[in-house]
Amino acid sequence: MSTDICLPRVSPDDAAVTLVKWHVTVGSSVKPGDVIAEIESDKAVVELEAEQAGIITAICVPEGNDDVHADQVLAVIDDATEESDHTSPAVDESDHTAPAVGGSPLRGLHSLANDAVPKAPAVSEDSRASAIPEGDSLLQGDVGGGDGASPLAARMARQAGINLQSVTGSGRDGRILADDIRAALGPAPGVLSARLPGHGSAGGDAELHGGFEPEFDIQTPDNMRRVIGERLAKSKREAPHFTMSLACGADALLDLKKSLSDGGARVSLNDLILKITATTLKRVPALNAAWSDAGIRTFRSVDLAVAVAIRGGLITPVVREADTKRIGEIAAEMRDLVARAQAGQLSREEYQGGTFTVSNMGMYGVSRFTAVINPPQAAILAVGAAMEQPVAKDGVVSTANMMTCNLSVDHRVADGVAAAEFLQTFKQLAEDPRLLLL
Numbered sequence: 001m002s003t004d005i006c007l008p009r010v011s012p013d014d015a016a017v018t019l020v021k022w023h024v025t026v027g028s029s030v031k032p033g034d035v036i037a038e039i040e041s042d043k044a045v046v047e048l049e050a051e052q053a054g055i056i057t058a059i060c061v062p063e064g065n066d067d068v069h070a071d072q073v074l075a076v077i078d079d080a081t082e083e084s085d086h087t088s089p090a091v092d093e094s095d096h097t098a099p100a101v102g103g104s105p106l107r108g109l110h111s112l113a114n115d116a117v118p119k120a121p122a123v124s125e126d127s128r129a130s131a132i133p134e135g136d137s138l139l140q141g142d143v144g145g146g147d148g149a150s151p152l153a154a155r156m157a158r159q160a161g162i163n164l165q166s167v168t169g170s171g172r173d174g175r176i177l178a179d180d181i182r183a184a185l186g187p188a189p190g191v192l193s194a195r196l197p198g199h200g201s202a203g204g205d206a207e208l209h210g211g212f213e214p215e216f217d218i219q220t221p222d223n224m225r226r227v228i229g230e231r232l233a234k235s236k237r238e239a240p241h242f243t244m245s246l247a248c249g250a251d252a253l254l255d256l257k258k259s260l261s262d263g264g265a266r267v268s269l270n271d272l273i274l275k276i277t278a279t280t281l282k283r284v285p286a287l288n289a290a291w292s293d294a295g296i297r298t299f300r301s302v303d304l305a306v307a308v309a310i311r312g313g314l315i316t317p318v319v320r321e322a323d324t325k326r327i328g329e330i331a332a333e334m335r336d337l338v339a340r341a342q343a344g345q346l347s348r349e350e351y352q353g354g355t356f357t358v359s360n361m362g363m364y365g366v367s368r369f370t371a372v373i374n375p376p377q378a379a380i381l382a383v384g385a386a387m388e389q390p391v392a393k394d395g396v397v398s399t400a401n402m403m404t405c406n407l408s409v410d411h412r413v414a415d416g417v418a419a420a421e422f423l424q425t426f427k428q429l430a431e432d433p434r435l436l437l438l
Contacts, residue, residue, distance in 0.1 A: 009070040018066040054079040064152030149176035156181040224313040240411040246423040250386035250401040271331040278322035286418040290376040305354025318354040368404040378413035382406040
């Protein structure tokens with residue numbers, strides 16, 4: 001009996017993922033737990049395991065395909081064990097639209113720094129033909145030789161303006177792979193096209209530069225950068241942002257951090273900011289919310305998403321129920337989350353489902369900035385560096401450490417009064433942390 005192997009949901013909002021590499025070919029025998037493919041989502045590369053024993057009889061999605069969605073048929077497995085059953089032809093994915101019978105589990109998270117380029121799958125001529133979409137001339141070979149090019153190689157060549165006929169393929173039967181395009185371009189690692197000639201170069205707008213276009217490099221975005229762009233562009237289009245800023249005194253927070261550190265506690269200024277944010281949201285719940293078609297959802301717990309820079313983009317690990325945790329607990333949890341985020345070892349549950357986001361760029365010396373709301377949340381707080389500034393009080397000018405907090409809010413969910421109340425409460429707690437005890 002044949003069973004479809006479908007893609008489990010590995011990305012939020014059914015965002016497209018990339019099938020990076022096949023570990024099996026048509027005719028391969030597999031058993032439960034065997035890794036059969038690698039899938040790249042917006043945050044990590046994960047391994048797809050076989051759930052049942054059998055023979056791979058068809059591969060429906062080729063390596064490099066970057067438009068794969070949940071429940072799409074990736075391959076077909078037959079539980080027969082006779083050699084005669086190995087020759088079943090590939091089945092086009094259009095014939096397999098039903099969800100998988102018992103979806104395939106995913107195992108492990110790999111570092112996003114993995115730059116290895118997948119090799120083309122060793123599949124039969126029939127299965128290769130069925131996996132290539134009709135009408136894609138780059139893949140059908142009208143501009144390339146032999147069996148054409150892998151989807152990734154074709155996309156890279158198209159973006160760089162390279163004719164595939166001039167490229168010698170190193171894959172099976174002369175198929176052109178991504179490595180072949182990189183070899184033809186010869187740029188530094190990470191850049192997927194060569195410096196193009198200035199006049200009339202592919203993908204450019206020479207008319208914007210007086211008829212002569214400066215030289216440029218093209219870098220193909222990976223899944224993380226692409227999904228970040230899509231989600232935040234959607235946020236800016238659909239969520240009517242308004243912003244509000246307030247300068248907060250930071251001397252009391254810095255003194256508290258020093259006292260805690262002197263007592264042996266490993267607490268950063270960011271940890272204190274997270275605790276203050278969580279307490280503020282508990283007192284001003286209007287911003288601990290999200291817009292939905294059914295109505296405004298106001299969350300009962302404060303699950304703080306924290307922007308963390310990793311190679312290639314950002315990820316937002318979530319501190320669950322931050323409003324109920326002590327500063328030391330938040331600090332320990334953040335150290336663990338950041339370390340595993342940078343190693344690409346977070347599970348989906350650890351970076352999805354936040355109710356409010358904090359983005360702190362103080363460690364980079366940024367004095368102030370405006371952040372884009374992380375959908376579907378209603379607001380995001382952007383915190384700048386604590387910097388010594390002149391301050392006037394009762395006609396006397398002195399210096400104090402100040403930090404600028406910029407709040408971006410979805411106007412569909414809350415109005416300016418709620419935003420001002422949030423910032424005022426945050427400022428009070430930041431300038432007198434003893435109020436956290438109340």
